Every structure is written in structure tokens, then in C-alpha cells.
Amino acid sequence: MNIPRTSYPRIVIIGGGFAGIALAKKLSKQEVQVVLLDKHNYHTFQPLLYQVSTGGLEPDSIAYPIRKILKDFPNFFFRLANVEEIDIKKNKVQTNIGKLKFDYLVVASGSTTNYFGNSEIERHSMAMKTIPQSLNLRSLILENFEEALLTSDLNERNALMNFVIVGGGPTGVELAGALAEIKKGILPKDYPDLDTRMAQIHIIQSGNCLLKGMSAKASEKAEVFLEKLGVNIWKNVKVTNYDGRTVTTNSDLTFDTATLVWAAGVKGATIKGLDAQEFVSRGNRILVNEFNQVKGFDHIFAIGDIACMATKESPNGLPMMAQPAMQQGDQLGDNILNLIEEKPMRPFEYTNKGAMATIGRNKAVVDLKRFKFQGVFAWYVWMFVHLFFLIGFRNRMVVFVNWVYNYVRFDREARLIIRPFKNRVED
């Protein structure tokens, strides 16, 4: 990779998610050279992916070009690259576009869907961690409705109109709510020939509550909201397999569905060279100390979802969410500068600003430190916070226009099969 060598130390960041971008921004005006590597040329605002999948938002408005975020900083370099291996002995990363030496390395590669080793589920189910994945899910949902119109086999139609979401975290809950609103608002208008009662939405949760990380009140209320929307909630049920048609569980319960969304877990997106057992915790995350340093190294760090930093409150590592990622990225910026200047580093302390999830129109749950509330006001707070954290004025405006429109018209106009998932046709 031809990146000019300067007298500044070179910090290589792998990944342009919340953590990587926060760090790059912090370092951008300093006397360091920053090289950010990502396999996409854009930052993805993951919390809104489910709205892309359900036709509520266009993909381009929750993505932001990485080059633009950091365009005014002369010592910043971006390369569209897939990191294949980290050579921790020679301080190099190997990518699909060449090798790169680093003085400091920050792994911010995020997380990926965890199928817990079940390759059949992996092959047949849909994930929702990237924009292309979300668009595939959008296409599949719409293709299923189109196909349901064509079949006279009732079992087949049933499977096509059934949606099973595995995992009762925010992704699962938000997606279930959005699908329920499609069932209610869009389906009867777009497909008057289909019996909408057949469109069942199931959410399967292995534990005994939804939104596990949130308060009991939030969890209860989310359940009430989902039930109001007609979502079937199955708690204490573990999915054991899915062959593309039937979901089997650890009980007698089975589900016939053409669409299984797997939102049951994530794991760290480790990279060869830093994936040995000595570095990695449960859930494939890289163990780091309170300065985000990888065990045994002063100059190699991990931040965000990929980093497993045990704290008093979270002995198994901080939650894999945007907040800790942004805070770690921000603070690591200071710490690396301190390290370069041979000043002491400051241990990371997570400030939990709360959590929230939206279930549907006027329905959200918010847990702040002091206040926990649910309902209409929570829904406004949820929207405001998400608009605020979206990067870019244009993105905010476009998302806002869509939300107002969808709210006023009970609609979702991006129900477009731009690239079919099942039945590819010529472009």
C-alpha cells in the first residue's frame, strides 16, 4: 500500500464503525498519521438497519462516506481494504491490497452474526448487520409476499407469510414491531388478495424476557407493545435448527417459515494473527486491559464490539453497543497521544447513558440513569436521539422527511425489490 512515510507515528485503525470513527476524529488534528482501513467506503448507522429492511428508510441515508467524515485532515488516509492478517511480530497488517507497517494498531473490526456453530442456520437464515444484508432481507420479505400470491398450496403460502425472528434484543424487537406494522398498514392495501391473518410474526427468545440488558419495566412494556401489535412472543424457547422451511426448537414447538431472521447473537469479528486463544475471550472478543491494550502489547489496541474489557459492572466485557464503542474510541485517542508523549494513560471508565428501543408508532421504551419511561414520549426521545447521532445533515434531513411521511401516512414507500434476493433477474 503506497502511503507516504512521514516523521509522524503511524496509527492504523481497522474498521470505520462507531469506535474507529470516534478515534480517527480525535486523532485527526494531531501530529500523527492515521490510516483507516474498512471493507466498505462508508460508515453504517447500524441502529436503523431494521428500517431499511422494512422499507421505511433508504439505505443511502443511514450510510455516510468515510472519506467525507475526515476530508479536512491532511494526515488522514483511508483505504478500502479487507484486512486478512495481522503480523504482530513484524508490526504489519496484510490486506487484499497489500501490506502496511504500523507503529500503533487499533482493531475496531466490530462484530459479526454468531450462529453458535450451526452451519445450517447460517446457510438458510437472514442476518441484519450490514446494509447489503438489510437490503437482502427487504427484498426477501417482498418477494415472499409476491410468491404467496401465486401459490395455491396453503402450507407453502403460510410459510411465505410467516416471519420468525430469533433473538429478543433490540434488533429483534424493533424488527418484529416494524413487520407487525407492515402487516397492519401495508399488506391489506398492497395485497388485497392475501389473507393478512396468515402473516404471523414470531419472536423467539431463549431467555425469560425481552430486551435483557434493559430494566424489567422496559422489558415488560416492550412485550405489551408487541402483543398489542399482534406479535407472537415465545420465551424460554431455544431454536435448534432451520432447514430453510421448518424451524425446530428444544421443545415440541416448530415453525414453518420461508424467512428466519437470526438476531440471536453476535461475536467479535476477529482477524487472523490476533485470534489465538490467549487473546480471545468467550464470544470471540479480544481481551484488553483498562487502556484497551491487547494482552502483551503496548502498541496494539482493540476498541468497540471486538474489545472485551472486563469491568466491575460487566465482568464479561462491556455491552456490544454504540455507546461504549464511541467512548472507547474517543478516549483511546487521548491515551495514544499520551503514550507517544510518554505521559501516563487514563484508564477507561464507561458512562452508561442508558438504552432504548422502539417497538412501533408511538411505542418505545427508554432507560436513562434516573428516569425510565415508555410510550409516546419515549418514542419521541428515541427518534430525537437517533437523528442526533446520525452522521451528516443531509442524512438527518432525509431520515426526518421519511419519518414524518411514514408517520402521517402510515406508510413505508421504500418497499422496493431493487436487487431480488431469491430470483435474480437481469439488471
Place this chain on the structure above:
Amino acid sequence: MNIPRTSYPRIVIIGGGFAGIALAKKLSKQEVQVVLLDKHNYHTFQPLLYQVSTGGLEPDSIAYPIRKILKDFPNFFFRLANVEEIDIKKNKVQTNIGKLKFDYLVVASGSTTNYFGNSEIERHSMAMKTIPQSLNLRSLILENFEEALLTSDLNERNALMNFVIVGGGPTGVELAGALAEIKKGILPKDYPDLDTRMAQIHIIQSGNCLLKGMSAKASEKAEVFLEKLGVNIWKNVKVTNYDGRTVTTNSDLTFDTATLVWAAGVKGATIKGLDAQEFVSRGNRILVNEFNQVKGFDHIFAIGDIACMATKESPNGLPMMAQPAMQQGDQLGDNILNLIEEKPMRPFEYTNKGAMATIGRNKAVVDLKRFKFQGVFAWYVWMFVHLFFLIGFRNRMVVFVNWVYNYVRFDREARLIIRPFKNRVED
């Protein structure tokens, strides 16, 4: 295809473009059954595809779900289907999802890129007739810049940063203008390491003027505008081949480029069963009489780009544009109803409302019947007309927000490689 038979006559429309939608709307409240078939579930506003390709607009805002356009009409059926053959003897269409009998058939299948039989150009060049194609071009342009950063081979870099557009019609002119603005406004900020002078934009035109169908004044002025933007215009040059790297022409002139956009011609998208020589004119269009009837049939029609209706002003058929398509669709609605009621049909008369093209910021050319003007005011007219004809309030709002943003900030934020064209990575 299980579409219920009613006592109403069944009108099958192939294609949800400007012509097909106009016709379906006209027929929607009448005592007929309308079945619209399209291989996409959305209508595409083709005049703005070049803005999707150049990162100015998101694809979803120039697409509109067909089901939504016609959702309030109980006798309207849409099926996502690819029509494979028309059986003119048995009055049936064969599609990938089954057969369908018709009482009346309207072919509105539009046009497709015409490579004039050169399969090498077809294989290596980019077309821009559909949203997926436009997104592929967007990805390719951005991937080329990313690759240009990596190579130290100057010829290679030159080819990656060179853009050759073949065809000086509105598509070619508008795309050339947009690329020139990217060169000026985006390239220096996003890729400070690249020498932007290497990004050359060439437009090659086989005839002796740009925008052939428009006035001499518009054509001249378009040329002046493009030259101001730094576009290289090559007139009276015919492209003879392209091997993926070098464009050869009928003169000594050659171009080294990794991106050839083929906007040199379109032809009718004929369908098996109606593609015999007796039905088809030059340019693969189906010959129709003044009632849009296909030769030899009372009940089979063609409208829009696919139809070749010779008139006094246009002996070789009306121009392949949105205006004639919409007018024909609209009037055929009346004529089919007349036919059913055994009333006389009214011959189609084309009302030419004018033509326009935009070249860039504050630069457009407009030919109306009485007024021809160019420049800033023309640019506002162009924008207003395009916003007006876009289907859907949400689409208009989102496009408007993007245009205002792009204008004020000299920016194009949808420069996202959502699905790479060259180097596919895992989703």
C-alpha cells in the same frame, strides 16, 4: 397465474414504465380488469438515473412501488413477472410465473440498450437504463478512484481516472456534466493524493452535434457549458470497439479507460411472439397504427418506447421519451374503452411539449414550443419539471432535500459503494 376471472374484459399490460402506468391509471376506475406485469415491483423515473450513478440521489427516491400507485382500484392486479412469450394465436402471455389469457394486450415493455451487435462493447461497457445498472456504475466510478490510489503504474491510473461516455443525447450530456462536477467538487477533497487533472471526461458523438433532437441553440449552448466544465467533446467520431481498456474509433483516436458508459442508443425491448419481421421496424420497435394497434390485430397494442408510430413530423416513429409514452398510455385508455363499447377510437396525436437537459449547476437548456432558453432559469425550470413529474410526495421531498443540500454544499453524499461492482466482498 391465479387471477380471478370476472365478467369484465381483461386487459394485460406488459411494463410499468411511463406508458404502462399512465394507461393503468386511466383504466383503473373503469369496468375492466387490469393486470400489469413487470419484472420490477417499482416504477423507475429514468430521467434521474444519472444522478443515482453520480452519488447525487439515492435510488429509492426515484423508484415508486407499483402496487402503491394503483392500490385503491379493486380491479387492478399486479404481478412481478418476466414475460417470456406472447402467444398471439391463443391470446396468452407466457411468463416465468405461469400463463395468462388476455382479452386485450398492451405491450409497454420499453427499450433496452442498443449495442448495434457489438458483443465486446456490450460485455465491457456500462449501461444506465435501470436502477441496478445505475448503482453498478456508481460503484465502479468510486472503485476506480480507490484503485487509482493504489497503483504506481501511470497508464493504469490514467485509465482508471478516465471516463468515456459514448452518445451525446440527454443521458450522455447529463452524465458528463455530473462527472465533471465530481471531478471539480468531490475529487480534490476525497482523494487529495490523486492528481485530478488525470480525471478526464470524454463524450463521443457520432453525429456533428450534441442533443440532436433539440434546437441548434440548445445544442450549441450545451457544448459551451460542457466545455466550461472541462469535458472533452469529440464529434463525428464513431466508437468501433472496447476491450475493457482501450476504446478504438473510426479514426486514429483511441482512449484508455476502465469505464465506458454506453449511451449511444436504445432499441425496443421486444418479446418473443411479437418480434417477427412483419411486426418490427428499424430499432426493434413494434409497428403500430394511429390507434397504437399492432398490425393485423384489433386487440393487441404497443405504447411508449416499444411502439413505432410513424407521424408526419416523425416518419421513423415518435421519439423514445417519457412524453409520447405518457400521452399514448393515457389516450389508449380511452380508446380501449371505446373499442369495448363499440365506439370509434380517436387517432393519437403527439403534443410535443418540448425537451430539456441539464448540464450542471445553474446550467440547463430548455426548448419549449415558443421559448428556447438556456442557463440559470432553464436550470430551475428543469428542476421544477422533474420534481413535478416524479411520482409520490415523499420522493419529491427527498429529491428536493438532496438537491438543495447538493447545491448549497457543492456536494454529493451518496458516494457509497453499497454493492461493489468489480470486487465483490462478503456482505
